[in-house]
Amino acid sequence: MADAPPPSDKPTASAAPAAPAHVPKAAVPTGPSDPPPPADLAPPAFLAALQAAVPGSVAHVSYWLGDWTLVVPAALLLQTAQHLRDGADAAFDFCSDVTATDWPPRAEGRFDVIYCLYSTRLRHRVRLKVILGEQQPLASVTSIWPAADWLEREVYDMFGVGFTGHPDRRRILMPEDWQGFPQRKDYPLEGPGELLMENPIDWLKLRQSRDQADIE
Amino acid sequence: MFDTNELVLNMGPQHPSTHGVLRVILRLDGEKVVDADVVIGYLHRGIEKLSENRNWTQIILLTDRMDYVAAATNNVGYCETVEKLMSIEVPRRAKYVRTILCELQRIASHCLWVGTHAMDIGAMTVFLYAFRERELILDLFEEFCGARLTYNSMRIGGLPLDIPPGWDKKVLEFCAIMDAKIDEYEELLTHNRIWLERTKGIGVISGPAAVALGLSGPPLRGSGVPRDVRKDEPYAAYDEMQFDVPVGTAGDTYDRYLVRMEEFRQSLRIVRQATEGLPEGPIVGKVPRLIKPPAGETYHAIESPKGELGYFIVSDGKSTNPYRFRVRPPSFCNLQGLRTLCKGHLVADVVALIGSLDVVLGEVDR
Amino acid sequence: MAQAIAFYFIAACILGFAVLVVSTKDTVHSVLFLVLDFLFVAALYVLLGAEFLAAIQILVYAGGIVVLYLFVVMLVNLKRPPEAHSDPHRRTMLGFLLAGAVLVEVGAIAIYGFSQPAMVPVPGAAMPVTGNTAQIGWLLYTSYLIPFEIASMLLLVAMIGAIVLAKREL
């Protein structure tokens, strides 16, 4: 685990070559381009403190278009978040957004769960990013930022990311009995209309058999 | 001593004062709210998913459909995010016009808010007064872009059209009219005894609690937190404008009301400055013919009339549509606070609180 | 003649509705019949020339007290399952005994009234006022002063009791 503030090349995310697991179609991006900060740019002050307080909390630091992004291991998310909220020079008290991005072919895990944080006192921003596998649970940050409650519900609803310790993990935008997670990349944009509305499971079966036919 | 039953009251999704299709399931003890479950999603159209399959320009008109009472603000937010991704410099004139449109839009949105909020509390006349003035703003927008509700009034890199001749004069005329009208609304409400009784001490939330709950915009400023994206992270031409950020002290419904009433005046001030100082020049920056931002992701926030409207957009650098398009809807995050706010209050206050959070369900559900 | 017909009609209605009050299954309907009953009692008062009493009867009983009954009945869910009616604590014999006792009492009063007629304590001659409103007022504050005051004390106590019961934390 690196602890030097100006991070050199990191073994995660961008460094990994396209995973050969199952590459469905060509030209599907395999991950975000998290460019490392330029060498002459000083990292924000809270970063060193964070790395000292929670060792191994920052797997990768990225800077692009004026935004700092920290890639955090899933296991250390709660501690990192706690420190970022309470740390004197971090003071990220406002969780402005929680969202996710789906990279199906990526080997380390298909989801990026992204936390956009803001400090109302110090007026700076940072983004946290957690890379997560499909079945991998993630600790909920609702105990640290109550604001994350609905936002995490939406991530669960749309991507199927299972948050542990969430007080009220239900679907939020889609109906309770909805099948599938609409924002995943493999979820089709258009369904077959009424069949989908009335009997989504039949529809999924139908689609699977079609896919099967395509492969054969 | 007594065994009493709680009454479960299902408010909405069809209810006169849930502002669209919000559903609140109230658990009542008498008329007192014990718990409230806010159910949303009745207006979900999958705008985020749709946007991932439209090209960068087509998305502008999808953003219109989110906060449909402040469509121009949504347009500005989206275009600025894409401009940030592509590092496009927007000409000053376009920035000024954007500022004017955003602030007119804020006034229009607040007009709708003051009307419906007052209507929810039973003062029906303010509603019609406010809509009368909103009509004037819609006329201005109609003249600018031809539409009255969903404007599609921005382009990546600038504006689709320059302002029509004489439009700036009309904007200034409108400002003069509006000044007096705000006093008129305030006359009906601000010192009205019943209004005070209905709004003071209702839904009190402290500043830190509001920040923790993720409230933004007037509900956050009503609690005394001077957070305004226009000041803290200026966009468009706000860094060149003189304006104050009104904040409340008590954090109750009345303070949120006062904050918005003051925002009316501040918005007018900005509109005046921007219109009078409108620079000459081009209206579109250097935009490539094919809009295809480089691979990367960014988050950009602006201050919509409802609060912090953020766009998180991921571009894969290869295709002509975004890889991920995410909106941080201020109404969604503000509505989250409703449950906390309305506990212990009465049914009538729930209505007042929904009004004071000023949510638009098109934006909540997207 | 007309008065007699009116009296018997009203009396029949009063009795009929009274029976309906106790025989109807739905408690809210039962309360409604009670209201009708009170209205006919008021009509009887009008027939007797006591308009004041009639108006008070409607105002206090029909318009006030029964509304509160209705309140309670509406809020307390009385639609119990049928087996609840076979209450083990039900004392049928005791009920019949009490009813019998009431019947005997009423009979005794009726017989006493018929056997000892013309013992009507009308202090009308002593009253310096005329008109039934004024007369009622006069009687209340002279002959019946103590019962009147006791009744008002009772009401005060009841009111305080109600407040204590209803208010959860004092």
Place this chain on the structure above:
Amino acid sequence: MIDTLVIPLLKIVIVLNATLVAVTYMVLLERKVIAWAQSRLGPMRVGPYGILQPVADAIKLMIKEDITPVRADKWVFTAAPIISMVPALIVYAVIPFGPEVRLFGRQVTLYITDINVGLLFIVSVASVGVYGIILAGYASNSKYPLLASLRASAQLISYEVAVTLTLVSVIMMAGSLSMVSIVRAQESQRMWYAFAQPLAFAIFFIGGLAETNRAPFDMPEAEQELTGGFHTEYSGMRFALFFLAEYANMIVVSSVATTLFLGGWLRPFPNVAFLSFLDFVPSWTWFLLKSFFFLYVFIWIRATLPRYRYDQLMRLGWKVLIPLAIANLVVTGIVKVMLL
């Protein structure tokens, strides 16, 4: 025969019809006045200046489908609108529109009857009107109407106390419960009771707003909270009956206020002799004008004020109006005794 049967019947028919027409036109008046207050025109399409709008409304309401919810208590559901309408109309029996006049060579009183407990009659009959609202809420078997009917009954009972207490102070002034005698007393004492009893007048007016469920006390039908309140489940003519009952009650309250506090059919300032040239105006005109004034104020208030919250309304009733009414009563009694 003519005096005992025909004339009273004729009067009943006239008053009933006039009331119903007045009630339907009250609806138009309200829509017009509120429209003007809100800088718009109001109904303009049916007839010149929308003058025939009530007719159109009536036709619309009558041909609308009359829906009874499946789980409603059918009999009570049907009876409720009638119960709320009938008391509102019965009350007109004792309202004096004017004194005796000569019509076609015959001495005719401009009121249906003058019973010696007239005021009490009004109060008691009006109190029965509560049942319409409570039963509508109960019979609909739906939560919003139930909440509304609970609000309504609590509100009506509480404000009835305050209103009745103010009436008592008027009765003490006049020394009679008869409506006609109260007007005559104002004539002989050469003073409208609005000036002799300003506090009672104010309390009566506020209480009147509350008892007719008018803004700012329109909690039982608060559209924004309870989606229409006790008549949520009603449609067609049954809904119209509730609607008309509300307006009929408004007219009753205005008439009673006029009779008790503004000298009924008396001309303005009966104590000022040089205004006696006003006597050429028929007495009932004064009555109608004064009632109209109240109705106008009712509408005006609705266009201006927000709605009170339920608990604030109760607090106002019990903690402000009733103590004030009692204090007023005591003061009136003391003054009356000392002056005698």
